[in-house]
Amino acid sequence: MAMMEVLPMPDPLPTAPTDPLPLALVPHVDQARHYFAQAKAANTLRSYRAGWQHFVRWCAAHALQALPATRARPPTRSCATC
Secondary structure (H helix, E strand, O other): OOOOOOOOOOOOOOOOOOOOHHHHHHHHHHHHHHHOOOOEEEHHHHHHHHHHHHHHHHHHHHHHHOOOOOOOOOOOOOOOOO
16 A cells, blocks of 8 residues: 555644633633543544545645635536426
């Protein structure tokens, strides 16, 4: 099996807020970040990554850009009796 090219993932969401937090909220925010980091199993994340890489390669093969998404026209019916 040929070695697959590793494609970049989209940028993650920022981890630090832009506004300073009140000190009383810091432990709760840290706990929420921990829960968020543990929300998906490693195999789920691996599957998402593989799906994303497949989509990026498909886009490249069809001369399309994966991100940002563009608005496409809905498909037209090709059958007059449909």
